[in-house]
Amino acid sequence: MILKSPTVGICISDHVQSIPESLKGIKVRDFVNGSGTLDKIGSIQPPNGSLTVDADIFMMDRVDLKAFMWLLKHDRLLTNHNKSRRGFSATTCNLCGHANESTLHVFRECPRALEVWVNKVPSKMHHEFFNLDLEGWIKLNINGSTKKDGGWSSYWAMASLEMDNKVVGRTKEVRLIKWIPPSLSIVKFNVNGACIEGVDASCGGLVRDDEGCWMRGFAKHVGICSSYMAELWGLLEGLMFV
Known part of the structure; x- marks a missing residue:
C-alpha cells in the first residue's frame, strides 16, 4: 500500500x-x-522564552539539588505539617514555636529563614517575594528574577537546601557530654527532657554528690509537646523537687 x-x-x-x-x-x-x-x-x-520550573530543575547540575527542588515544588518535604497529616508529628515549628510548620514557613516565614532572605532580597522585591504562594515563589526564584545579577537561582536553591538539612532533615551532630563533678561536699542536680515528636514526652532529674554517687531523683510523664517544652518541664519539676 x-x-x-x-x-x-x-x-x-x-x-x-x-x-x-x-x-x-x-x-x-x-x-x-x-x-x-x-x-x-x-x-x-x-x-x-523560558522553560518550565520542572525543566529548570532537571537542568541543575547536582543530583541532590534536583531531588530536593522536586520535593520542594511538589510540597513533599517532611515538614511537621506534612508529617502531621500522616499522624507522625505535631504541626508546631520546633525552632520558633509557630503553630504550623508548613513548607513556606520553613523556607520563608520562620524567623530563621527571614534572617537569610531579608538582607539578600532587594527591598523593592520584598512584597512579591514574601507574599507569593509556594508555586509562584519557587518560580520567581528558580527563574532568577529576584536579582538582576546572575547566580541568584543557584544561591536560593543552595540556601534552601541548607535550611532543609538543618530544619526538615534535622541534621544530627553527635557530641560526647561528660559529667563534671561539683566541688568537695557539694551536690549537683541535673535535669533533662526528651520527646518523640507528636507522640509522647517525659522529663527527669537526679542529685549526685561530688564523687558522682546517686542520692535521689525523679521522673515525670509530660504528654505531647516539643522537645523544648519537655526541657522546660524538666527545669520546672527540678526546681520544685529541690
Whole structure:
C-alpha cells in the first residue's frame, strides 16, 4: 500500500498556546522534511522564552539539588505539617514555636529563614517575594528574577537546601557530654527532657554528690509537646523537687 502525502493537516495553533506569530498558520506536515523526519519542530520556543520550573530543575547540575527542588515544588518535604497529616508529628515549628510548620514557613516565614532572605532580597522585591504562594515563589526564584545579577537561582536553591538539612532533615551532630563533678561536699542536680515528636514526652532529674554517687531523683510523664517544652518541664519539676 502506498501512502500519499496528506493535503490537510493538524493546525498547531489549535492545540498549542503562545507560539510565535510566524508559526500560527503552520501545520505539523510543514515540519517534516523529504526523508520523513521532523525538521524544525524543536525550534519552537516555550512560552515567554523560558522553560518550565520542572525543566529548570532537571537542568541543575547536582543530583541532590534536583531531588530536593522536586520535593520542594511538589510540597513533599517532611515538614511537621506534612508529617502531621500522616499522624507522625505535631504541626508546631520546633525552632520558633509557630503553630504550623508548613513548607513556606520553613523556607520563608520562620524567623530563621527571614534572617537569610531579608538582607539578600532587594527591598523593592520584598512584597512579591514574601507574599507569593509556594508555586509562584519557587518560580520567581528558580527563574532568577529576584536579582538582576546572575547566580541568584543557584544561591536560593543552595540556601534552601541548607535550611532543609538543618530544619526538615534535622541534621544530627553527635557530641560526647561528660559529667563534671561539683566541688568537695557539694551536690549537683541535673535535669533533662526528651520527646518523640507528636507522640509522647517525659522529663527527669537526679542529685549526685561530688564523687558522682546517686542520692535521689525523679521522673515525670509530660504528654505531647516539643522537645523544648519537655526541657522546660524538666527545669520546672527540678526546681520544685529541690
